[in-house]
Amino acid sequence: MNSMAPLARDRSAATSGVVSRLSGLVRPDRIMTDPLYTYAYSGDASSYRLIPAVVVIVNTEAEVKAVIEAARAEGLPVTFRAAGTSLSGQAVTDGVLAVLGDGWRKLVIHEGADQITLGPAIIVANANKALKPFNRKIGPDPASQATCKIGGVVANNSSGMCCGVAQNTYHTMARIRCMLSDGTVLDSGDPASREAFAQKRGDVLDALHALHHEVMADAELVALIRRKYRIKNTVGYSLNALVDFHDPFDILTHLLVGSEGTLAFTSEVTYNTVPEHPFKSTALVPFPDPQSAGRAIIKMANGGVQLTTGVNAAEYIERRALATVEHLPPMQPLLPYLTDTSPAVLIDVTAPDPETLDIEVEKARAILASEGAVHIDFSTDEERSHALWDIRKGFFASAGAMRPKGTAMLTEDVAAPIDRLADFVIDLRQLLDDHGYEDAVIFGHALAGNLHFQMGDDFSKPGQDEKFDQFSRDLSDLVSVRYGGSLKAEHGTGRAIAPFVEAEWGAKAYAVMHRIKQIFDPEGLLNPGVLLNADDRIHVKNLKLMPLADPVVDLCIECGFCEPACPSAQMTLTPRQRIAVTRERARLRRTGEDPERLKALDDGFQHAGLDTCAACNLCSLRCPVGIETGTMIIGERGRRRGDAGHRIASLAAGNTGLVEAGMKLGVGTQALARRVVGDGLVDSVADGMRRASGRRIPRVSRALRPGPGAPSRTHALADAPRGEVVYFPSCATRMFGAPERIELADGRVLKLLPTPEAMLKLLERAGFAPIMPAHVDGACCGQPFTSKGFPEEAARVGGRLEAELATASRGGAVPVLTDASTCAKHLREHHKAVPVADSAEFLVSEILPYITVTTPVPVVAVHHNCSAQRLKEQPSTEAVAAACAERVAVLTSITCCGYAGDKGLFVPELNAHATRFAKNDVPEDCRIGVSTVSTCASGLSEHAGVPFVSLASLLEAVSRPV
Incomplete structure (x- = not known):
């Protein structure tokens, strides 16, 4: 089973043991066990929360190996985390959370830009920015690409709006470097590494070779696997690796894709890049009803075969989803054409040259008109295109912000065969309404039969987890049984779908997945409870509570889109983490429980939350709903100021001329001292005075x-x-x-x-x-x-x-x-x-x-x-x-x-x-x-x-x- 044996001793002792074993191997400031930081890392973008025993920021393979060994010795599981934008609970744990630090930022474009080698901490958008001058990009293009990192993209086999099935990591990966749970490293592109791996872990290769032949001998199972991967599918392990490849090395590396950190750690990946055609035309096209929109998408889908020339993206957006963004300027021209039931389809047509683009746009226009599109307005204006796609990429957060305050945001992504898309949209909407999720919105990458939906729920209320449980079971029946689709098209299985993997795949394929886990990680050390889980209620356990804390940030869904903009990220806290900790402090104050823990959070928040927040509010530019975490921090700074602080501020405000003169005098004096006695002596004296004053005396740098x-x-x-x-x-x-x-x-x-x-x-x-x-x-x-x-x-x-x-x-x-x-x-x-x-x-x-x-x-x-x-x-x-x-x-x-x-x-x-x-x-x-x-x-x-x-x-x- 994908779960570790019970701890041999208590969690506190195991935590101390891990810290002790990592002493001298990982810098102390990158090992966190205190209540503030462990809670700060307790959530990803999903609806689940688990407080880790230890958080370790890792920068090298040696550190990863040390963390795994320490965790094994103390009986704690290990979960790897990149950007924490996971939507199914893959990046949370109550064990050891190994977070990618600065050491994984490798980015090398190969000659001709046909390939790119990336470290797992590279943000997808940054990789594509580097490739843009070559009119190339990597295949996966998730909506979170401005935040999510390569490590997570590989682990979840993430796809996106234009990626389809053919251009995901599984199909565009040329090479991978990984570490198994015993510390063995494999670089699949290095013959010497392959030879060394074969010598040391031939048992893994032999087991995979045998499993491959066993699966291939079962025609019914092979047919099931091939059918399941004609559409987007991230439910369970990538069983297609067992039928697509014969070489055990190829099988191994492709099984890692989508394995959600349960089989190995990925330290590097080389992608075959795909064309990024420079000529593009975009249209947001309204339809009279969901059926007509679905039929148009079916016609444009090319039988599910992904194209790089022509229509390469078609995003279905139902009317209720449009309502959450219709106040935005790019939406205004569309409003006269929308009725109460009108969905819209956001379409991109791309081509290598203007002439081909015109031809492809006309093809798309004819299809759209044939199914009754209300208004067709293609445009090559790049600014307008970016604005429309920014709206679509932000739906996860903007639609989530429409939920009632205090509720958790729930999201799933499903897929059905493209030829059944029109009916699938209607049945999915009905299912949501029947279970009381009328506020839910549906949108998604319909060109690949992939739909997303999200809704709010308050799990602090009795019975809400039961409601969600029943909905999940009925969703499994609708998608997996009635439509033969995928319960998870691209977000990964995680905890959310783990209880339903067997229902979707059947007992035989499910048993193969357990065999895979046993081959790679027989101890169940890596990310247990994720992807495979014997607990049929794991999807309704450890659900997030989202208590009201501050009107400035109450709409936050903790997606993490803000984090790349934050200057204190991985030094102290990010905006998402500041909000999460603020919510927990508010909850503890309201309930009165665990006053000792509340005091620890309040005390720790002074430096990590307040003193080291730049309050620049750049986070609001990344947030689809413009949440200004810095404004919340400024408000709390004001509330924490005592009478003495206000008196000093009032005195300074009344004497700004003296303050300015004093500052110029201080800076001028240190500059003169540097010229007279040198930088070394000035820095030494100033640092000593600063330490003695408890950091109240400012540090004046040589550049000032x-x-x-x-x-x-x-x-x-x-x-x-x-x-x-x-x-x-x-x-x-x-x-x-x-x-x-x-x-x-x-x-x-x-x-x-x-x-x-x-x-x-x-x-x-x-x-x-x-x-x-x-x-x-x-x-x-x-x-x-x-x-x-x-x-x-x-x-x-x-x-x-x-x-x-x-x-x-x-x-x-x-x-x-x-x-x-x-x-x-x-x-x-x-x-x-x-x-x-x-x-x-x-x-x-x-x-x-x-x-x-x-x-x-x-x-x-x-x-x-x-x-x-x-x-x-x-x-x-x-x-x-x-x-x-x-x-x-x-x-x-x-x-x-x-x-x-x-x-x-x-x-x-x-x-x-x-x-x-x-x-x-x-x-x-x-x-x-x-x-x-x-x-x-x-x-x-x-x-x-x-x-x-x-x-x-x-x-x-x-x-x-x-």
Whole structure:
């Protein structure tokens, strides 16, 4: 059976034993057993929650082997986790959870881009981004591809919207590197490795060879296996490996695909890439009823054979699902054509050239019209296509957010033979309604007969688990028996479908699956309870409770889409984990149970949840429903501030000029000390003082320079052809400076002005008469107070600046410009009386067309800070950078840099963690970078290996008359 024997001793002792055995083998900060972190990793994107005994972040095969050996010795099972976007409970455990860390980020494109080798921690979208210049991609394309990682894609044989059956991992994998539970490693592409494996584990190869011949001798079983894999199917093990291949090595490697971490650990995979045709036309086509939509899809499906030219995606979206997104702008043109029962089909037609695309679009149009499509509007507009597909990819979260607050989100994905799709849609809808899930929505990859549905349920209420149990059993009968389909088309079996595997496959095939598990993992050490399980009620055990905790985040379904944007991910907590822990704390407070555990969660949350959250809210850009976890954190910071904290904030808000002067003095003093006694002594003394103060004294890095203050110009110097502009240099720009000289790779020395002086020069050079507010020293938009949880003080400080800008701009009659994206964003959101432009957008539209770049630099690195991203200024920033340099290198490994105002001073490890891969993004001949916030520039200068300056400073230098 796929379950371990009962523990020989108690769980606490086993946990301590694992930690002890890993001592010296895995860094201590990557081994977690405390209540906060184990709960943070207790959920994946499914409706299940299990609290692990130990969480270990692993980075090497040696560490994986050590974890397996330690777990075996202490009687704990091991589960591997990549991104945790699993939807069937595959990535949760009450044993040892081995989480992929930074060590698995290998990405190598082979010559000609026909193949790509990937580590299991590579995000699918990043692999495809690397392949895009070659018009290639990997086959699997799950909707979660901006978050999910290769390790999970292989483990679940994930597919997606265009993948169909032919382009999943099973069919496009060229090579795999794996480790069995005894530590034996196999690299299927290395003859020496194969030979060594045959010598050491010939028993595995012999057993697979024998099982292959046994299956092939059973014609009825072979026929069943071939039929089951004509449609998408991830129920149970990949039995097709036993009939598709004869070589035991091929059988072994293909059995690993879709095995959900129950057979081995995958450390590397090489894919055969597939064409990504550059020409595409997209349409969202409404139909009068589900039957007509189903018939049209059947006609376009090419008998279930996946095509790369022509219709390669057709997503069925029922009317109730459309209702959850009809408020979004891309949906507006469709609304006049929708009735109460109208589904729609999102279609992509692709081709290698425009002429072929036109032909294929007309073919699709004819099919759609023949089945009564209400409105057919194909478009090659890339922006519109992305917007429509973003809606579809976000259905999992956006539809989930429509459920009643406090309920868990349930999802399943099923498949039926494509020629029965029209009837299948109707029967599935009826089943959901009959069981009281009228709020459920249906959508999915209908071109492959694959439908998804999701609904909400509150498992804290008596009887709800029984309701879900009965629904699951009736669903099994509908899909597996009546339609001969797949209960899991692409999400993997997990715990959700484990009790129904035998019902779908029959006793004979089910017995073969148990034989497979026994061959690979006779101890049941790897991910027990997943895929095969003797407990026929495992699917209704360990279900998530989703208690109300904070209105800002109550709609979260814990999908994890936010996590790649978070600078503190795998340092402390991610947005999903902050929400999950906040919910558990709220539940414990409400019930009064386990006050000791509640205290541990509350205490631990101070550093992991509050202090190390950048509160940048980039997570909201990844969240399909825009949940701002940072806003929740800011709210809790405010609630945790005591009277003393509010008094200090009030004092600072009333004396911002003194605060600014003190900061400039402190930064200037350390800079002078570095010049006099050297960096080493200053760092040593400063670090000692910081430790002695309990981290209350800020860390001042070598890259932090004293700022220039504010130029004393309150009135325009003279008339100018383009009129006046009010320029407000932000407090960060005034307090923190940048290098004045940079030696470029071509030997030139670039002399740079401080940002305020450079901005004034540029304005005059472009024909403006710049003026500044009368009282700049101490002026602040209030954003620093907001981020620390002092909204009243933020309003007071920001209000003073708003009045100052109103006076200087004559009530908004004169344009107002600032030089920090954070400042511009805050003023726009909280002080709207005077419109304020940010530097990037103003420079690209109002300065660049009126000046001449005379001495561009060879290459410039570009960082898009959080506020710039939220203001959608990336194109403007890159346009200015492109005007300044022959090449632009965008820092793709960084989302938020983690400097977060003053966190680079007080929590410098956040900045270091967030920028740990920045040097990989900087070309060898690059000597300068740009950012639109001076504090971000300081942190990047320290960790990216080149100095970062403002856009204005660089543009002024390269456009200086020669």
